[in-house]
Amino acid sequence: xENVEQHPSTLSVQEGDSAVIKCTxxxxxxxxxPWYKQELGKRPQLIIDIRSNVGExxxxxxxxxxxxxxxxxxxxxxxxQPEDSAVYFCAAxxxxxxxxLTFGGGTRVLVKP
Amino acid sequence: GAVVxxxxxxxICKSGTSVKIECRSLDFQATTMFWYRQFPKQSLMLMAxxxxxxxxxxxxxxxxxxxxxxxxxxxxxxxxxxxxHPEDSSFYICSADKDRGGQPQHFGDGTRLxxx
Numbered sequence: 001x002e003n004v005e006q007h008p009s010t011l012s013v014q015e016g017d018s019a020v021i022k023c024t025x026x027x028x029x030x031x032x033x034p035w036y037k038q039e040l041g042k043r044p045q046l047i048i049d050i051r052s053n054v055g056e057x058x059x060x061x062x063x064x065x066x067x068x069x070x071x072x073x074x075x076x077x078x079x080x081q082p083e084d085s086a087v088y089f090c091a092a093x094x095x096x097x098x099x100x101l102t103f104g105g106g107t108r109v110l111v112k113p
Numbered sequence: 114g115a116v117v118x119x120x121x122x123x124x125i126c127k128s129g130t131s132v133k134i135e136c137r138s139l140d141f142q143a144t145t146m147f148w149y150r151q152f153p154k155q156s157l158m159l160m161a162x163x164x165x166x167x168x169x170x171x172x173x174x175x176x177x178x179x180x181x182x183x184x185x186x187x188x189x190x191x192x193x194x195x196x197x198h199p200e201d202s203s204f205y206i207c208s209a210d211k212d213r214g215g216q217p218q219h220f221g222d223g224t225r226l227x228x229x
Contacts, residue, residue, distance in 0.1 A: 034217055043206060043220040044157065089156060100147060101208075101218060103156045 002027040004092050006104025013080050014112050021107045023090035024072040030102075032095030033073045035064060038087045038106075047088075048075070051095065080111045115211045116140050119221030126197065127229055133193045134224045136207030142187035143209035147218065148180075151204040163190040197228045 003026040013019050025033075031052035036044035050057045050064045050073065057064050061080075066073040077084055090104040116139040124132055136146055144165050149157040161182050162170040169182035181193040190209075194201055204225050208218040 041204075041223075041225070043222050045220075046217050049217055100159050100162055102159070105156050 002030055002092055002102040004090060004102050004104040006090050006107060008107060009105060010108045010110070012110045012112065015080060015082060017080055019075075019077040019080050019084070019109055019111075021075045021088055021090065021109075022072060023074070023092075023104045024070075025092040025102075026071065027092070027094075028068075028071065029094055030092040032093045032099075033064070033066060034091050034101070035062075035075050036089045036091065038089065044089060077109075080109075082111050082113050085109055085111045115219045117143075117207065117209050117219045117221040119207055119224055121224060122222055123225045123227075125227045125229065128198050129196055130228075131193055131195045132197055132226060133191055134205055134207075134226075136190045136192070136209070136221050138188045138209045138211075138219075141209075141211045143190075143211070144187065146184060146190040146207055146209045148182060148190075148192050149206045149208070151206060151223075153204075157206065160192075165190075194226065197226070199228045202226055202228045 006023045034049035035047050037047045038044045048059050048062050048064050050066050061078045063076040088107045091101040093099045093101045118137045118139050120135045146163040148160045150160050151157050159172050160175045163182045163184040165184045165187050171177045184190040204223050206223040208220045
Protein backbone atom coordinates (compact mmCIF):
# COMPACT_ATOMS: atom_id res chain seq x y z
CA UNK A 1 0.00 0.00 0.00
CA GLU A 2 0.88 3.68 -0.08
CA ASN A 3 3.32 5.11 2.45
CA VAL A 4 3.70 8.87 2.95
CA GLU A 5 6.62 10.33 4.87
CA GLN A 6 6.52 13.95 6.03
CA HIS A 7 9.34 16.20 7.27
CA PRO A 8 10.02 18.01 9.48
CA SER A 9 7.77 16.98 12.34
CA THR A 10 8.07 20.42 13.91
CA LEU A 11 8.95 23.76 12.36
CA SER A 12 9.42 27.07 14.07
CA VAL A 13 9.71 30.22 11.96
CA GLN A 14 9.76 33.93 12.56
CA GLU A 15 6.75 35.87 11.37
CA GLY A 16 7.28 36.98 7.80
CA ASP A 17 9.67 34.16 6.96
CA SER A 18 8.86 31.23 4.69
CA ALA A 19 8.00 27.70 5.77
CA VAL A 20 8.60 24.58 3.71
CA ILE A 21 7.26 21.10 4.44
CA LYS A 22 8.27 18.10 2.38
CA CYS A 23 6.56 14.77 1.72
CA THR A 24 7.51 11.65 -0.15
CA UNK A 25 5.21 8.90 -1.33
CA UNK A 26 5.83 5.33 -2.38
CA UNK A 27 3.04 4.37 -4.79
CA UNK A 28 3.69 5.64 -8.32
CA UNK A 29 -0.03 5.20 -9.06
CA UNK A 30 -0.93 8.02 -6.63
CA UNK A 31 -2.03 11.06 -8.55
CA UNK A 32 -3.75 13.38 -6.08
CA UNK A 33 -1.92 15.21 -3.30
CA PRO A 34 -3.83 17.44 -0.87
CA TRP A 35 -2.50 19.45 2.03
CA TYR A 36 -4.56 19.95 5.17
CA LYS A 37 -4.25 22.39 8.05
CA GLN A 38 -5.57 21.22 11.40
CA GLU A 39 -5.98 23.35 14.48
CA LEU A 40 -6.23 21.73 17.88
CA GLY A 41 -9.42 19.70 18.28
CA LYS A 42 -10.78 20.67 14.88
CA ARG A 43 -11.29 19.07 11.51
CA PRO A 44 -8.55 19.04 8.90
CA GLN A 45 -9.11 21.84 6.42
CA LEU A 46 -7.99 21.54 2.83
CA ILE A 47 -5.65 24.42 2.00
CA ILE A 48 -4.35 23.38 -1.39
CA ASP A 49 -4.14 20.30 -3.57
CA ILE A 50 -2.34 19.23 -6.70
CA ARG A 51 -2.86 16.54 -9.27
CA SER A 52 -0.12 14.65 -11.02
CA ASN A 53 -0.59 16.38 -14.35
CA VAL A 54 0.59 19.64 -12.78
CA GLY A 55 4.02 20.46 -11.39
CA GLU A 56 3.17 23.50 -9.33
CA UNK A 57 0.14 25.29 -7.99
CA UNK A 58 -0.15 28.54 -6.10
CA UNK A 59 -2.86 30.20 -4.07
CA UNK A 60 -1.83 33.54 -2.59
CA UNK A 61 0.82 32.80 0.07
CA UNK A 62 0.61 29.04 -0.35
CA UNK A 63 2.19 26.96 -3.09
CA UNK A 64 2.68 23.27 -3.69
CA UNK A 65 5.23 21.63 -5.97
CA UNK A 66 5.22 18.06 -7.21
CA UNK A 67 8.05 15.98 -8.59
CA UNK A 68 6.51 12.79 -9.93
CA UNK A 69 9.81 11.24 -10.92
CA UNK A 70 11.23 11.59 -7.44
CA UNK A 71 7.83 10.97 -5.83
CA UNK A 72 7.93 13.96 -3.58
CA UNK A 73 5.86 17.08 -3.10
CA UNK A 74 6.28 20.15 -0.96
CA UNK A 75 4.22 22.88 0.65
CA UNK A 76 5.56 26.41 0.68
CA UNK A 77 4.09 29.14 2.86
CA UNK A 78 5.47 32.62 2.31
CA UNK A 79 5.18 35.68 4.55
CA UNK A 80 4.08 33.53 7.47
CA GLN A 81 1.69 34.95 10.02
CA PRO A 82 0.89 33.82 13.59
CA GLU A 83 -2.45 32.44 12.37
CA ASP A 84 -0.52 30.01 10.17
CA SER A 85 0.47 28.19 13.38
CA ALA A 86 -1.16 24.75 13.22
CA VAL A 87 -0.45 21.14 12.28
CA TYR A 88 -0.14 20.52 8.55
CA PHE A 89 -0.69 17.14 6.92
CA CYS A 90 0.16 16.02 3.43
CA ALA A 91 -1.70 13.11 1.88
CA ALA A 92 -1.76 11.03 -1.26
CA UNK A 93 -4.37 9.02 -3.10
CA UNK A 94 -5.16 7.58 -6.49
CA UNK A 95 -7.69 10.34 -6.87
CA UNK A 96 -10.82 8.56 -8.03
CA UNK A 97 -13.99 8.58 -5.99
CA UNK A 98 -13.80 6.12 -3.18
CA UNK A 99 -10.03 6.05 -3.13
CA UNK A 100 -8.62 6.47 0.33
CA LEU A 101 -6.19 9.12 1.47
CA THR A 102 -2.93 8.12 3.08
CA PHE A 103 -1.67 10.84 5.40
CA GLY A 104 1.83 11.86 6.34
CA GLY A 105 2.78 12.11 9.99
CA GLY A 106 2.13 15.84 10.24
CA THR A 107 4.22 18.96 10.82
CA ARG A 108 3.59 21.21 13.77
CA VAL A 109 4.28 24.76 12.60
CA LEU A 110 4.83 27.58 15.06
CA VAL A 111 5.07 31.12 13.73
CA LYS A 112 6.65 33.42 16.29
CA PRO A 113 5.50 37.03 16.27
CA GLY B 114 -21.45 23.46 -0.43
CA ALA B 115 -20.01 20.09 0.57
CA VAL B 116 -20.84 20.17 4.25
CA VAL B 117 -20.30 17.08 6.38
CA UNK B 118 -21.92 17.00 9.79
CA UNK B 119 -20.71 14.67 12.52
CA UNK B 120 -22.54 13.97 15.76
CA UNK B 121 -21.94 13.92 18.64
CA UNK B 122 -18.90 16.17 18.94
CA UNK B 123 -17.95 14.89 22.38
CA UNK B 124 -18.76 11.73 24.31
CA ILE B 125 -17.72 10.57 27.75
CA CYS B 126 -18.91 7.15 28.84
CA LYS B 127 -18.08 4.21 31.02
CA SER B 128 -16.02 1.26 29.93
CA GLY B 129 -18.15 -1.43 28.29
CA THR B 130 -20.60 1.01 26.75
CA SER B 131 -21.31 1.06 23.02
CA VAL B 132 -21.16 4.44 21.32
CA LYS B 133 -22.65 5.42 17.97
CA ILE B 134 -21.25 8.27 15.89
CA GLU B 135 -23.15 9.67 12.92
CA CYS B 136 -21.70 11.23 9.80
CA ARG B 137 -24.03 13.05 7.43
CA SER B 138 -23.44 14.76 4.12
CA LEU B 139 -25.83 17.70 4.28
CA ASP B 140 -25.87 19.06 0.76
CA PHE B 141 -24.59 16.25 -1.40
CA GLN B 142 -24.85 12.50 -1.81
CA ALA B 143 -21.88 10.48 -0.70
CA THR B 144 -21.50 7.01 -2.11
CA THR B 145 -18.34 6.60 -0.10
CA MET B 146 -17.48 7.82 3.36
CA PHE B 147 -14.31 7.26 5.32
CA TRP B 148 -13.71 6.82 9.04
CA TYR B 149 -10.44 7.93 10.62
CA ARG B 150 -9.04 7.77 14.11
CA GLN B 151 -6.55 10.28 15.43
CA PHE B 152 -4.68 9.85 18.70
CA PRO B 153 -3.18 12.94 20.39
CA LYS B 154 -0.29 14.47 18.45
CA GLN B 155 -0.57 11.81 15.77
CA SER B 156 -1.76 11.66 12.20
CA LEU B 157 -5.11 10.54 10.86
CA MET B 158 -5.26 6.81 10.44
CA LEU B 159 -7.90 5.37 8.14
CA MET B 160 -10.03 2.77 9.89
CA ALA B 161 -12.45 1.83 7.15
CA UNK B 162 -14.09 2.83 3.91
CA UNK B 163 -17.87 2.89 4.10
CA UNK B 164 -19.81 2.16 0.92
CA UNK B 165 -23.51 2.87 0.61
CA UNK B 166 -25.51 -0.33 0.47
CA UNK B 167 -22.60 -2.68 0.99
CA UNK B 168 -20.18 -3.84 3.64
CA UNK B 169 -17.43 -1.55 4.78
CA UNK B 170 -13.82 -2.23 3.88
CA UNK B 171 -11.64 -2.25 6.97
CA UNK B 172 -7.95 -1.43 7.14
CA UNK B 173 -5.55 -4.03 8.41
CA UNK B 174 -5.56 -4.27 12.17
CA UNK B 175 -9.00 -2.70 12.65
CA UNK B 176 -11.48 -5.08 14.27
CA UNK B 177 -14.66 -5.07 12.22
CA UNK B 178 -16.68 -6.63 15.04
CA UNK B 179 -15.65 -3.87 17.40
CA UNK B 180 -16.07 -0.96 15.02
CA UNK B 181 -19.39 -1.51 13.29
CA UNK B 182 -20.03 0.63 10.24
CA UNK B 183 -23.38 1.10 8.55
CA UNK B 184 -23.96 3.17 5.42
CA UNK B 185 -27.65 2.70 4.78
CA UNK B 186 -28.23 5.83 2.72
CA UNK B 187 -26.33 8.17 0.45
CA UNK B 188 -26.17 10.81 3.17
CA UNK B 189 -25.55 8.87 6.36
CA UNK B 190 -22.87 6.58 7.68
CA UNK B 191 -22.59 5.47 11.30
CA UNK B 192 -19.70 4.10 13.31
CA UNK B 193 -20.52 2.14 16.45
CA UNK B 194 -17.72 1.46 18.90
CA UNK B 195 -18.91 -1.64 20.72
CA UNK B 196 -17.94 -2.43 24.29
CA UNK B 197 -15.61 0.56 24.36
CA HIS B 198 -12.55 0.52 26.60
CA PRO B 199 -10.16 3.31 27.65
CA GLU B 200 -7.76 2.45 24.83
CA ASP B 201 -10.53 3.31 22.37
CA SER B 202 -10.47 6.91 23.58
CA SER B 203 -9.55 9.00 20.56
CA PHE B 204 -10.69 11.61 18.06
CA TYR B 205 -12.84 9.98 15.39
CA ILE B 206 -13.34 11.86 12.12
CA CYS B 207 -15.41 10.99 9.08
CA SER B 208 -15.07 12.30 5.56
CA ALA B 209 -17.00 12.00 2.34
CA ASP B 210 -16.32 12.20 -1.37
CA LYS B 211 -18.55 14.79 -2.96
CA ASP B 212 -17.90 14.12 -6.60
CA ARG B 213 -17.90 10.74 -8.18
CA GLY B 214 -14.58 10.27 -9.89
CA GLY B 215 -12.57 12.81 -7.96
CA GLN B 216 -11.35 14.27 -4.70
CA PRO B 217 -11.25 16.22 -2.44
CA GLN B 218 -12.69 14.64 0.65
CA HIS B 219 -14.76 16.77 2.97
CA PHE B 220 -14.31 16.20 6.69
CA GLY B 221 -16.74 16.28 9.57
CA ASP B 222 -15.92 18.15 12.76
CA GLY B 223 -14.87 14.98 14.54
CA THR B 224 -16.00 13.24 17.70
CA ARG B 225 -13.88 13.21 20.80
CA LEU B 226 -14.51 9.94 22.60
CA UNK B 227 -13.38 9.48 26.18
CA UNK B 228 -13.90 6.13 27.87
CA UNK B 229 -13.56 6.10 31.64
